[in-house]
Amino acid sequence: MQIVLFYHSLASDWNHGNAHFLRGTVKELLKRGHDVKVYEPENGWSLSNLVRDYGKAKSREYKEYYPTLDASFYDPEAPDFDGMLSGVDLVIVHEWNRHELVKTIGEKKNEYGYKLMFHDTHHRAVSDPESLAEYDFSNYDGALVFGEVIKNIYQREKWINHVWKWHEAADADLFAPQPATNKEGDLVWIGNWGDDERTEELMEFLIRPVKELGLKAKVYGVRYPEEALTALKDAGIEYGGWLPNYKVPEVFARYKVTVHVPRRHYVELLPGIPTIRPFEAMSCGIPLISSPWRDVEGLFTEGEDYLTARDGNEMKRQLQKVLLDEELAKRLSENGRQTILANHTCTHRVNELEEIVKELGIDSTLIYPLQINSLGI
Template sequence: MNSKMNISFFASSLVSAYWNGAATYYRGIVRALHARGHRVRFYEPDAFGRQQHRDIDDPDWAEVIVYPGEGDAHARRMVEHARGADLVVKASGVGVFDALLEEAVLDLQGPGTRVVFWDVDAPATLDRLQANPADPFHALVPRYDMVLTYGGGDPVVQAYRRVGARDCVPIYNALDPSTHHPVGPDPRFEADLGFLGNRLPDREARVDEFFLRAAGLLPARRFLLGGSGWDGKTLPANVRNIGHVYTADHNAFNRTPMAVLNVSRDSMARYGFSPATRVFEAAGAAACLVTDAWEGVELFLEPGKEVLVAESGDEVAAHVQALDARAARRIGEAAYRRVLAEHTYAHRAAQLEALLEGRDAAQPQEVLA
């Protein structure tokens, strides 16, 4: 492998976080790879209104190539445009052309080109494959040089190997300290507990339990809800819905409330070892984070010291009731120190580079056991 790679990345969007929860992950990984001397072309379709809701301009650390979101011919031209890259990545969840791209990028494999499937929602992909033996992706998995995932730990690794993956390695979410960092409070986001996340079918029941139930139990406390899709949802009187929050405001959203909440999607919680981007965004802002319980959380943040873990909405309410500003700040600052030391995208890019070069790729040891 060349020490400095030309990488072609087919994914949802680098420049827009609108209905695109993986944006922070892509930006962190790509920026860190650029910092290590690699060149990235990022191919993204004009779909789902993302180009109309950009939250960053084209960055100087990647070449962004936007192509029409309709018409197979456009997607096929993009694949041909990527020919000759050292590494071609097809990410899950592009949203359009997924089946086409999953097969077409494999035609780029050759002596100087490796093709990787990078799954940003491995639990959903694996559940889909298990439910449908006729899914055409079954035949494609063994053809990829490698499967990377942004979470899942050993359960996901073993499940991917069972469906024929040559290898599967988690490259976990992390912090980009250049974009997510402590800031001053912002009166727009004042609350006792904030939750930021889009309304999704496989997370809504958990939001009802961990966030809205907690709000109902603490009518005198202020709760803040951010994210797309919540209009029309019946909310307790003490919950304020502010809609989509652009990434430029994420630091203030995380830093201003006394605490912020992470709620995993159903499949992520079931597989475990799947810290959302929001976990590291919050820790990077030195926020006091409360998270729903999932296996493996202690590999990233220490419960009780760097994060508060709750098994139910009742426990979320108990955490909020017991917190004061001083204790919340102590937890947030401990989380901030931990992620800077162990969980930045610079760490993840070094891991990926080592993996592709055949060297040991450092990860939390418990995950590799």
């Protein structure tokens, strides 16, 4: 297939979690013989912040880890739609795009003849439904959404006629257990502070337990306000700033345990959607302890793939258990990795995408180009 993707950024994962899944998915599509172009706006918010803080050279470093990937840029004020859309079979537009771009690509569909899908990996369906309702989806063939609860909202609101659940997943080749190494500390947490969406939770499930247990810990991420940095310092937690996502596996390998602290929207309004961080942690084989969230879709097995802590005191107990019990830590590590390999890799998600586009009516010779070529057809 000739596939065109309009996303916020392939080049930058600075406060941009969708780049994680996007990179792994595009890599898998390219492996299968598809021609894939990923377009992102020039001077996009995430990439601009990355370049401002770390320089242009750092914005190209992702290619050392993903040599087959290459971001393409367009002028958001004057997009060359003819150049981007001619001869394309499938177009996917991510939700982090301007309303007018979403509308215009829909209007161009009949002119260029592609199948068109919207991809939603955010909580706006519950946190800002008015914004989603303003999108013009009238020419879209369907939507890919990252959880059952989001799918139900789309169907209830009748935003798009056909909706498929498409969870994020790990690039299990890159996010894999690293060779044994000496541990630098007990606990590492990788995540952005955000917009006060989990401040209380981070204090209860991360900062206070580390302080009270006297653990050697390090935190990576961006957009930490002064009060957050002060709290980390008071707890004796080292702050590492932005960590490129492709370096996460080597960092996980240097610590004994990590935690997952979902944002409030995912706990209260979006049960069953864990975001990509737990997928990547389990794929790397680091034991994971989570603050409460409801795995209503049965993606993982609580107590086997990961542990849960109902409050800060239980988080302390769970951390002590994992740090003191090598057999428990090993079991969590192995079970988590096996669950990812069995169900939640980018290979699985591209398999699902192929079945979805088949339902859209795209010819099998385009969906499975390498298989067709091997048959000499």
